[in-house]
Each structure stands twice: as structure tokens, then as C-alpha cells.
Amino acid sequence: MTAGEPRAAFSEAYGRTPTAVASAPGRVNLVGGHTDYNEGLVLPMAVDLRTAVALAPRDDGRIRLRSTEFADEVVVDGLPDDPIDDRDDSWANYPLGVLVELDAAGLAPVGDGLDLLVTGDVPQGAGLSSSAALEVATAAAAYGLDPGVETGTDLPKGRLAEAAWRAETGFVGLDCGIMDQYASALCRADEALFLDCRSRETERVPFPDDDYRVVVVDTRVEHELAASAYNDRVAECREAAERLNDLLGGVDTLRDVDRDDFLAHADHLSAPLRRRVRHVVTENERVRAAAAALSAGDFDAVGDRMYESHASLRDDYEVSCRELDAVVDVAWTTDGVVGARMTGGGFGGSVVALVAADAVDEFSARVDRALSEEADVHPRTFVCASAEGVRLE
Template sequence: MNATPLDLAAAFTERFGTEPDGLWSAPGRVNLIGEHTDYNDGFVLPFAINQSTTVAAAVRQDRLVRVASTFAPDEAPVTADLDTLEEGGVQGWAAYPIGVLWAMEQAGHRCPGLDLLVDSSVPVGAGLSSSAALECSVAAAVNDLGELGVSLRELATIGQLAENRMVGAPTGIMDQSASLLGEVGHAVFLDCRSGDSRLVPLDLEGAGLELLVIDTRVSHAHSTGGYAARRRSCELGAELMGVPALRDLSVKDLAEAAGVLDEETFRRVRHIVTENARVEDAVRVLTSGGPADLGSLLVASHASMRDDFEISCAELDTAVDAALDAGAIGARMTGGGFGGAAIALVRADDAAAVRSSVEGAFASAGFRAPVIFGVLPGAGAARTA
């Protein structure tokens, strides 16, 4: 629906028979570089985007949670009782918002009952973390309404716990951190082991650049097999190399790893090790130079995900190749893979040509037409009304 605040408040009143106590929004994210490094205790460099999920919320006098969506106005709200809610006790999309309240309570924070109405402009299944946007908007709402005083860093952990255990998706901490900690004109450099983060300048407009998101419209789902299989490969590689996590290996350790690991596990490990190095290189580039110098790192990241981690697909490869052919500075798939979106860093004057090239390549290949749009680094989760 992508409602205005007034429209969403009115829709809430129509659905639940009372006015909301407020509206809270949280953005999706683009991961500029650093894919699948998060659950390996590594480094990531995402940024919050200027598309968000908004939740209208009102406190109830009991311990029930009722969740509805503007995208399904005729469906009855999904209801859960916080006093009896168990891990895995909610199925479907409602597991994300209700899972946040369950995770809050697991972390020792008693939540009030809530009525929640969700609206979003973050594309679902495109690799822009619509799930984290939903989790973080609800986390911000319950934190305020329950006067819980939970820090943004802990809210990120709570969102991850909800996704891991209520939804069953083995994701890391990156998406929630970007959605909560993002600021306009900046990326978030996150150490996924310590949880420490810092903002890195990413002034695309000032550099005369645009970042295009190319949604291939090939849906992916993190709770299904490919993502989990890659995570198991990483855990196996760390175990066989005798380290707590792949974060603890450097590029110079790869020669030894080649002699210890089977061929497939080695390629999975090589992607993580080299991707961590690329994240640190990207931070140096943005700090000392600017985003126009990121091209080679983005291209190398995509090749690693395509060849070593094997999480790309024909549509993503076509998007990246067509963007580069049309003059993009750099391009790569973003997100968990197996579909979703690619990103292309382009000079503003080249944006139209890159769009046309990608659309033409998809048509020639017989793929569904992609959805292409620009994003800018935006603000993190906040109360909006």
C-alpha cells in the first residue's frame, strides 16, 4: 500500500477500532560489500536505504499481540498470546513482528500487548532485507511504548534472535544493524564479532553518482536450503582449519587451507576470507578517496560470489554484465543470493544507459523484466508520528 502517515493511522483505526499510539519506521538496506561474512564473525558494509517499513502500533491492556498488514486488508489479524507464545509458534510473515516481541521477552524485557498494522515500500524477496525493516520497526515501537530502554545494539541482536529462532532463518546481525544504525550519506562498517560499528562517508550525490538496485524478481528465501548449506560449509571450514570462525583466517592462510579442505569447502572459505579483505579495502577507499574508486572491489566481490560461493544465478549475472557493459563503475549481486537484486554504481549521466542495457539484456534472455530503481543512504529506525 505504501500509505502516508495519515492514511496508515486511519487504516489502523478502521482495522482495530482505536487510534494508534504512534508510527515507527525502519529502512531496508543495501549491502555495499561483504556478503555472507556476517555469520562468520567478519566485516560488512551495508547502508540503510530510503525505502522503509512503517508500523502503526497501540498498547493493549492484555498480553495479546494482533498483527495485520495493509497488503492484505481483508485478512483477519494474526493473534498471539505473549504469556503462552513459544519458539516457532507463529508461521508466515507474522512470525517476524511477533517474533520480535518473543525475542524481547527472551532477553528479559517484558512487553505490553500490542495491536500492529504494517505497511512497507521495501520490495520483498529482492535482497533488500524487508524482513529486518519489519523487525526493526516493531522493535523500535515496542521499545518506546513499553519504555524498555533497550539500546540500538541490543535491538539488533533481538531482531536477529527473532529471525533465527522464530522464523528459522540462519541470518547474521548485519541487516538489523544497518536498519537501526544507518544515517543519511553514510554506510555502516560493522564488526560482526564484537558488534562494534562506525559510520563511513558514502556521499553518492556529492560524487555525481547513483546506485541502482536491479531487482531480478527472482525470489529467494533464507529459511530454505541454499543459505543454510553455505553456512554449514563455512562452519566446517573453520573447524577443519582449527579457528573459531573464518574471520580468523587471512588471505595468506589460503595456501594452507587448499591443502586441508576439500575443493568445494575451500572455495566457500576463499570467498569469505577474500570478501572480508574487500570490505576493509572498501572502508579505506571511502575514507581516503571516495565511492567512485569502489568499482574493482564490487566486480571482484561478484565474481567471488558467482564462482566460489555459488550463490548467483543467470539473472543476477546478466544484470551485472549488462550494467558493466553500459559503463557502470562497478556492479555485483547483493543480499543472500539465489535471486534477489544486483547493485550497479554508475555516474549519474550514465544511469539511463545502464537501465536500458539491463532491460534489453533481460528481454533478449527471455527473463522477466527487472525492476530498477535508485537508492540513497538513508536514516535508521525512528518514530515518525
């Protein structure tokens, strides 16, 4: 996507020039599965696929939204109180929710209405968090409507990420953690982002991708359990935290439980809750270890933590499936692949792998053969480089 494409698409759609344009990247999460909504630790990286949002103000209170991915225009009269209850137009709830949050926070008054156009190349449903890229790009573009904000200005990226997260959890109603929005907003090229999802503290971790590539394999599979199981895991973690708080005190979320606490009180938990807690506790440890290894340039150690993460997500968190496991098995047996793990909610979706540059083609071919033969699945593969976070164009 070139810088001029969103402007040209906006002009074609609305017959005028946009006032502000912003773009935000998709992301991968190297380690840190299902820890974000437990206020834990994650290690994401922005990728070189972006979503752009172009805006121009109106003076009649009407909000018109278009996307190059969808044929129909969505029109609302004023900022809505509730999401659009229409499956075909549900994509519009993500930018609408952001506009509602920004207006309420005084970051971008948009009550007089606007025209909005979405374009870009972050694929939907591929585990690269296209929704967060859309939210964060919308937030930055709306902020850029202020005449005093110019291209290249320092954006309040943390505040925009928080508004985008509130839009997804509050307006859209998805019970997610902060990771995706923070990654899309704050990541930088040649770095991963060590993020504490409780304190919002970040640490930039060097990720020179001269020798290794991040490969995302979208299995194109989503089992019926995906949505309900995600909600079940969130509820189980809350139940486990409540139980451990009764035993230990001071446990607001599973972030407050360390290995010694867990081992000392594991027998007081039911078997399913014991497995959930063990995953969260050990996954936070793996994130710390992976960040330290990446800082030291030890990609083999990073890969080991990825494989361990997948095993924990499969066995203790129980959110994997045979297609995801098949991709990780191929990674394990392919020379040049140092690590792989499922990413996202689970029960389908994608695997992220850390692959030597000269092994990418072989890995991709082997994955395609394995899934075609074993599961009659034809995956999409994305070879990603690290990228800058949100910016005004």
C-alpha cells in the same frame, strides 16, 4: 510514505489511535557477501524506503496483527511459544518473534496484548531486507509503548537490533547474520556502515550521493536451489572452520583465517571447501578496501571491489546464476556504472550497482532489454538514496 500514513492506516484498521509508531529502512550491502554469518566484515547502507509499525496496548493478552500488504488479520492469544505454521500468515512470525524477544529481555513488556499494524514501501523479495526493516520497526515501536519514551528520544538501537536478530534466528528459524538488523537500526543518511559482525563494532563511512546512485535490480528470479544452497554454504563454512581449527587452532569461524593461513593450508581442504574459504578471506579484505576507498571518495575503487566481489561469489562461493551474471555484465559494459555485484543469498534475487547519476536511465534500460531478451525476465529497478536508521515517528 508520509509520517501520518501509518497512524491513519492503524486508525482505519482498529478504530482507535496508535500509542507508538516507528519506522525502519531497508538496506543494500555494497560489499560483504556471505561474510556476516562467518563473523566477518560488511559494508551496508540504509535506503530511502521504509517499513512502519504502529502499536496500541490491550489488556486482554490478545495480539492482533494486520498489514496493508495482506487481507487477513492474524490473532494470537498471548505471546506464542512457536511460530505460526501457516504459509499465508507467516509474515506475522517476524513481529511476533520480536515481541517475544523484547518481552523476555524486559525491553518492552507486551504480555497484556496489543494491536499492531504494518505498512510502508520496502518491497518484499527485492533484496532490500524487508524482513529486517519489519523486525527493527516492531522493536522500536514496542519500546516506544513505554510512557516515558517520547518521539525523538535516543533509542537503544544496538539492543533493539540484537533482539530483532534473535527473533529471526531463534523464533523464525533463519540462520542469518547480524548485518541486516544492524544496518536497519544504526545507519544514517549520507553514510555507509562498516560493521564487524563479531565484535559489533561499527565505523561510519561518508557516502555523499550527489554524483552517484545505488541502483538495485530485482531480477524477480528465485531458483529452486536458493534456500538449500544457502544452508549448504553455512554448513560448508562451519566444516571448513572445524578443519582449519584442527590444523591451526584458534579458528572458531572463518573470520579467524587470514590470507597467509589459508594459502599455507589450502591443500588440506577439499576443493569445494577451499573455494568457500578463499571467498570469505578475500571478501573481508575487499570490505576493508572498499570502506577505505569510500572514505577517500574514490568511487571507482569501490566499484572495482564490487566487481571482484561478484566474481568471487560466482566462482568461489558458487551462489550466482545466469540472470544475476547478465545484469553484472550489462553494468560492466555501460558507461557511468562503476561497480555491481549480486546481493543477498543468491541463485536469483538482486544486483546492487553503483551508477553515476546521469547514467541511471541508460543502465536501467539496458538491463531491462538484456534480461527480457536473454532470460525472458522483466526486472524491477529501484534507485536508492542513503537514509536514516530506525526512528520513532
